[in-house]
Structures are given as C-alpha cells and as structure tokens.
Amino acid sequence: MEKLKLNLIEKWDTNGEYTFVHSCGILSDGRALVLTSEAENYRKYSVLELSSQGIRKVAAFDYTDSRRNYPVFFKYGEGFGIIKPENELLYYTVDFSSPLVIPIKNGSLFSGKVVPEKAEQRYFQVVSDSTLIPVCFENKVYYDLSRCFALLDIDFKAKSAKWKSFLEIDKQGFTNHDESNEEMPKIDSLKILNNEIYAFTSGESTTSVNKWGLDYYAIAKISDKGKVIKKYIESDNLKRSEKKGGVNGVFTDSDYVILTPLFKSDEWKGKQRVFSLSNGEYFDIGFPKGMSKHKLHNINGSLCLTSLYDRGLQEIALCKFEG
Template sequence: MAALKLSLIQKYKPENAYTYVYSTGFLSGGSVVKQGADSIEEGNAFISHACPEQGARALLLTRKEEVPRAYSVLALSETGIQEIELGEDFLDRENEPMLFSFGDSFGVIKAKKEIFYFTGDFSSPEIIPIKNGFLPFSKVLPDNARVRYFQTVSDGRLVPVCFEKDVYYGLSRCFALLDFDPVKKEAKWKCFSEIEKNAFTHHDDRTKDAPKIDSLKMENDELYAFTSGESTGSVNKWGMDYYALAKISSEGKVKEKLLESEQLKAGGKKSGVNGTFTHSDYLILTPLFNNDDWKGKQKLFSLRTKEYLDIVMPRGMTKHSLYNICGELCLIALYDRGLKEIGLCKIEGIE
C-alpha cells in the first residue's frame, strides 16, 4: 500500500494545559483567484483554498483543563500560537461550539442561534444571528436539537453541522445546513435531517436509531457523511457494528456509498474506525483499537481515487495523530492525557 510521507515545518508547545482536539480548520491566507475547482464564491470573488505554505494558518478547537467547558480556538502560524478565548458565553451544557473556516476568517456557532465571526486579527468577533427559517408547517430546527462540535468542511457558504436530539449521549445522529453569507452578514438554517439507515447493508431493523455521524463535508455542491454505525452501546468498549462513507442529499437520502465495512461484530472481535473529513481529497480513518487489523495506525482514503494510503509521520513523531490536510499542509498533534504538542507539516510525497 502506498504511503503519504510528512515532514515537519514547525512544532508548537502549548503554554497552557489543554484537553482534546475537538475539531480543526485551515485559513486560506486570503489569496484571491478567478477560477479553479478549489475555490469558493464570496459575492463576486473566489477565495482560494490552496493553503499556501508561507503565512498559512491552521485552527484548532480545544479547551483549558482547569476551566471546564471553557473553549478556545488556537490559531497556528509561523509566528507561533494565538489563543482566541471563547469565554463564558460558550459555557452551554446543552450545545457545544462548532468551528468552521471561511477563506481567511472563521466562525464559531454558539447555541445554534448565532455565529461569532472572527476576521482580521481575531481580537473582536462580529455577532451574526442565525435565523431558524420555517418549513411549511414547522421550524427548521426542533427545540430539542443540540449542536455537536464534530469536524465539518465546506468549500462554500453552505456549512453542514452535526446535531443530536431526543437522547443526549454526546453523539450525532442528525445534521443541518447553515446558509451563511459573510458579505451580507446573514445566516439561516436550511434543513434538519437524519441519514436513511436502510441504505446501509448492515443496518439494524430492530431499532429506529439513525446512523451516527462522525464528520460532514460539502464540496462542489455535494454533501458527504461518514457514519460510525448505529450501535447505542459504548464503541470504545464493545466495538462498532459497521462504518461507511456516503454521498447524501440534504434530506439524508444516500445517493452513493463510497466505502462500507463488513458487519464488524460478526467475527466476535472488537473493531471500529472513525472518519474525519479534511480540507483536501482525503478522509482520515482512525481505528479504535490497537490490536485490530490496522494495529491502531491511521490511514487515508481518497474520495477521488477510492484508494487507501498509509501515513508516514516525521521522525520522532510516530505517536502523533493526523487531524487535517489542506493542499500540501498537514496538522498533527500529540495527545497524552492532554494536548502535549502540535505540529504543522508538509507532504513530501507518496512512497
């Protein structure tokens, strides 16, 4: 199997004690081009998502250990780490903050009702309310919908967002599309859906539980979802029932399955894989267990070629995990009872 080889550009040692990497993003650096498949439309201009190495910035949503639920966004650049504290406004026990990047700016969704939109030096966000638009007979978002911070990627103004409703386990079985116009400073919810379970070979007819959603991506007007099966039990203890990568409609209909596992529990061995979309062609696949067929090693899956790749980390960083890719840039981090180290790498090539 071919492997993507990474080399280190810069290493970061956080001064504060942070917990997990909840989600990540990349900023484009603001370069403007007139055309290209890797661009997004903003008004009459197109903003590149090429992520040039010089001046590139990566984003990381985390929180400080000493202050429960006090979230921060770390902006990484060649000059170091800039911490953007979200503060007590985001101390919400029901809704988690959701990070998304947009050109050379980024937003954080608060409590499904507003966006903290950061531009320039990120010192003072603009607060943009989110309208809960109306369907023919009801609001788009039900009152019991709760935002989850799972990683999403978008190349335009429609941003997919993960939600949970009815029963709250910190999972996501629903999604919505946020229609965000940074020029007019307007935002509204456009849909609220679950992924149809019957499309997956190993779905469970004994329950009404919709497939869980690990990560979402909107690219070239196509919506992609990675599901880690339907099981309600702890997958870290019992393993997954199945996983799959699918192209879906805004109503949750499965249009195409790009990847689908076997029934993982059939063999009696605990296994499972989580999937995270990146700002590139690659989906990051992370196994749950170190003793499975992958020996605990992450792999990449190309949405374009449908092929797997191994990952070769920089020397001395084999315990780090890969969190995002944009162009030739990769964001990695080391977790060991807290966030210990972050690295910005470049792709040397495929070997």
C-alpha cells in the same frame, strides 16, 4: 500500499493546558486554527491560532453554566466561523480581533422551527467549500454523539444566516443497518463539496464502542433529504467477527478522509490511514522521527496538522508531505 511521508515544519508545545483538538483548519499561508477546550474546565472553549509567532488565543467561549451545546468551528476563506448555540454566528478574519456578528434565523411563524428546541450542537469536524455549512446535532437522546445534521445557509454580505433543514441519514441505504430499532446512523464528520454532501457514519450501535466496537462504518454521499446516493467505503458487519473493531472518520480541507481505528488489535494495528475520495485509494501515514504517537487531524494541500495527546494536549505540529 503507498505512504504519505510527513516532514515537520513547526511544532508548538501546549503542555497539557488544553484537552483535545476538537476541530481545526489550515489557512493557505500555513497558519493553523484549532478549536479546543481548557483542561481545568472542558466547558471553556478556545480557538488557537498557531503560526511562526507562536500560539495565540483568538477567541474564547464559556459554556460552564449552559446545556451541553458546543460551539461549532468551520473555516471559510482566510477566516473562520463559530456557530454558537444561541443562534448566533461569529466570523473572524484579518487579525481575528473583531468578529462579524450574524444572527441565525431558525424558521418562521408560519413554518415553525427548523432545528428543534432541544437539539444540541456537536463540535465534530465539518468542512465546506461554500457558504452552506453542515452541522452535527444530537436530538432526543444525548450521549455526546450525533445522529442528525442541519444545513446553515450564510449570506455574509447581507449579514444574515438561516437553518435550511434538519435531517437524519436514512439507514436503509447501508447494507448492515439494524431493523430491530429506530436508531439512525451516527455521524462522525460532514463535508460539502461542489454542492454535494458527504458523511462518515460510525454505524448505529448504542453500546459502548470503546468496549465492544462498531457494528459497521461507511463513507457516503447523501442527498439534502438524507438519502444515501453513493457509498465510497462500507465495512462488513463487524459484530459478526470475534474481534472487536471499528474506524472513526474525519473529513479534511482536501480530498483525503482521515481514518482512525478504535483498537490497536485490528488489522491496521491501531495506525491511522487516509482515504482518497477521488480515486478510492488508501494511504499509510509516515510521521516524522520522534512523532510516531501523534495523530493526524487535517490536511490542506500538502500541509498537515497533527497533535500529541498524553493526559492532555501536549503538542500540535504542522507538517508537509511530498507528492
């Protein structure tokens, strides 16, 4: 198996001030954007701009007293957007100092609400090459997971946005789906590319995956009705194995999907791999010297964003791979 060998460009120390890299993007000029939350109050979210000038907080959102809704980050052009639970979109560009504020319409008097009132946004990484943004949601049962998604249609010129649909992925499209319950597949990450929707699902199981593992996982192209059109990866039924296992997946600003195993005891020995949507190949990741404990979060062209977590977010790094 070939290996993507990463070379360090720049590293930033965050010293445990923040929790995790919730979602992120890399601009064409090499600046990185990261949605994270404060270690002392994980309900206070920030977007960090990382560049040769250092780390700059360019946006902050306090949801200490709200429901468990999360702000959703997406990259568009040379800027980024934040979809707020209050049916409002903020788009930051140029120096990120003054965002464009766009209200989000959620249905009409005749059609009713598109996104249910009690549905809650999840900040899981989403990627789109257009102004149609897929967003992960949880509805009815709340475990900080996502089993639903909505499509947000944005018109930046008209300064308007509207939810177009609210969907689940049809479990019948997966070989190892569970007929014994009504739970739909969980969604780790979503991507829209050339007007087509891609999803990574980490199975359907409601048990603790960190303890028992996943039942299955898959990468699939789905329709705007939630039907599975094509499967790029589909695991076996992992529950039949004596070993607990499973992989989480995140789409990137490139052809690659980042795959992160849940356990170090599996055949990947806990090491991340990337999967190419275009040619179906897997690649190992070769981190720079001294960065073997880093995790890969995004790829744009040959630029890669990684981070080190150790009881808090300690480092964020920008790397580059050849080829």
